[in-house]
Amino acid sequence: MQLLNKNFRGPFKGNWVLALFLLGFISRTTAIAQTPGTFTRTGDMTTMRENHTTTRLRDGRVLIAGGVTGSFSSITNTAELYDPITGVFTPTGEMTTPRRSHAATLLPDGRVLIAGGFGPLGAESVGCSPPLSFGCPLASGELYDPNTGTFTATSDMIASGVASGGAQAILLPNGKVFIALNLAAQLYDPATGTFVAAAPYVANAPAVYTATLLADGRILVTGCDLPSCDYGVTELYDPWSDTFSITGPPNGRDVNDPKAILLNNGKVLFLGSPGVDLPAEAELYDPMTGTFAHLGHTIWPHDFFPVTLLPDGKVLVAGGQSPEGVTGAAEFYDPYLGTFAKTGSMVTPRYHHKSTLLADGQVLITGGYTSSAELYVPQAPMLWPQAITAMKTAAGSEILNFWQWAWYWQRSPAFTGAPAGFGVPGSIDNTPGMIDKIVAMGGGVGFLNISAEQWVLDYRHAVQANMDPR
Helix, strand or coil: CCCCCHHHHCCCECCCCCCCCCCCCEECCCCCEECCCEEEEECCCCCCEECCEEEECCCCCEEEECCECCCCCCECCCEEEEECCCCEEEEECCCCCCCECCEEEECCCCCEEEECCEECCCHHHCCCCCCECCEEECCCEEEEECCCCEEEEECCCCCCCCCCCCCEEEECCCCCEEEECCCCEEEEECCCCEEEECCCCCCCCEEEEEEEECCCCCEEEEEEECCCCCCEEEEEEECCCCEEEECCCCCCCCCEEEEEEECCCCCEEEEEECCCCCEEEEEEEECCCCEEEEEEEEEEECCCCCEEECCCCCEEEEEEEECCEEEEEEEEEECCCCEEEEECCCCCCCCCCEEEECCCCCEEEECCCECCEEEEECCCCCCHHHHHHHHHHHHCCCEEEHHHHHHHHHHCCCCCCCCCCCCCCCCCCCCECHHHHHHHHCCCCCCCEEEHHHHHHHHHHHHHHHHCCC
16 A cells, blocks of 8 residues: 655644544443443442441442541441442441451452451550550451351451551452551461461561552552651562562652552552642552652642542542542543543542442442442543554554554544544544644654554644643
């Protein structure tokens, strides 16, 4: 096939009105369609909660356990189940001990391990010295059985189970549970129902903020040194050798309640706000190089917020504290573009809430000093890799210049779920200045030969800049 050259630039003109309106709707299992990229109310919880845990069970229901129901002293042992089919919360058995900021881990057999956290002042916290105004560290553990709806005690941990970022527990490939705590880490074996000490941290007396399971099975643990927290601590735990090693270091930003989440590309996104009046700082950890890279910051200020990996690989950031108080502002991070983009706001502003990805791809938002709950309907994923493959197949080439790739974008065979404008003659040709914007995103040299992947990346940057100027 004869390739086009830069003389074919003439048709690329017209106002840029191409909007990435997402195709279709994601429906709840109740068959009630909602607009993608928006939040909608669902049933209320049986009680208000914050600093609780949410765990998606094997049957798709969500276990909500413990937390605070008012002031920090009102720690509860109640639990409930959310049914995504009916949108209704119903009580289930009570935990053996009231607790908040604990860990909840789904085990391979379908049970849920509940461990550590803070308990209320009183008999449940004997041995807590000195007592804290918001409760005392707990060393107890228990198991929830969804078949019976009951909690039963398991063995105690070898040390009180608290971490500065809330208890951090991860199911390992071998079926054991790794729990990263301040000062020391430990392992729970479901087969024996016992906790054992893990290897000691390399750093002296770290306070743990996050623990993230990497794609290769290692665990990235971050925090700071106690008691001063003058410097950051970043270590890798190898479950096969039961050893910790130093990695990083992070960029050293002083942030509140940092969040970490593994992306589909194997890197780890970190978000944390230096204060309620500032956007959350963002950085990426690359396990291949053991280094952190600063990404900038979120659009909105967020503090004390959850993050959720969506089915299309984006990360939802919703709510938290802001300069105006509690916020419902929401956005997502697109790892393909490396940028943040706005999405619909939550129905109810909230912080110290939880977000849980459901089996149908929606996100359940619960609590945050309220009993209300809502659902986020993700934007329908567009099949960008399929579009790139179609362009290269139609062109019979891996490398073309900007103008040539624009021609194939509009004239390659369309398919269900394709991005808006793909396979539509004139979607770029008849929009004045659009090709120039795409070229500008790529460095301003239109006859430069590039890959289809790079052209689509520049195209998406140009679209986002037009739709969401900031």
